[in-house]
Amino acid sequence: MMNQMTRAATGVLLLIAALYPGEAVAHEGADLEVDPCVRWVGESAVHFSSYQPQYELKAQYCTDIPKTGETFLVVDLVDPALRNVPVGLRIVKGNGRNEAEAQTVADWRPTRHPAGVISGETTLDEGLYKVIITAEGQNPSRYQYLLRVQMIDYQKLVNSVVVPLLGVLLCAWLGYKLLRSKWVRNRWASVRS
Secondary structure (H helix, E strand, O other): OHHHHHHHHHHHHHHHHHHOOHHHOOOOOOOOOOOOOEEEEOOEEEEEEEEOOOOOOOOOEOOEEOOOEEEEEEEEEOOHHHHHOOEEEEEEEOOOOOOOOOEEEEEEEEEOOOOOEEEEEEEEOOEEEEEEEEEOOOOOEEEEEEEEEOOOOHHHHHHHHHHHHHHHHHHHHHHHHHHHHHHHHHHHHHHHO
């Protein structure tokens, strides 16, 4: 009976692990096609990172920045063609739905970046921001990131807490059903004897 329970629990846990990779997948070394910090316009791509070394020296963030304050922003121009055209970066407070009324927090005017890196520093308060990266030239491109600064991402919270909890509850329920059915069979057998 214990062997059956172990196999059932292992099967459920493997199913959960297969269906829910969660936060265990590391960002470093991620393939560009699945990297959440990469934005594509056609064949052209940029990679966005932010850092807050005053809180955590080596931590790199993309769209969820854990604390307010001085934040270093870095845009890697993945496409070499972007290094030969003027590229600028603008950060607006809010989700950017009405850009005419949006408050601009930082604005780096379009210039050429032969090294392929745009970097700067700004102060971010709690809230939502939109990062807009604009490449000028024959084929103008616009890349966007929505930033959350010191905010709870409820979808990630649900994924990191509720989904594993459901898996544990499912294992417990299967174990209970298995124990119950074994107990009922033993009880029935003792009654029939």
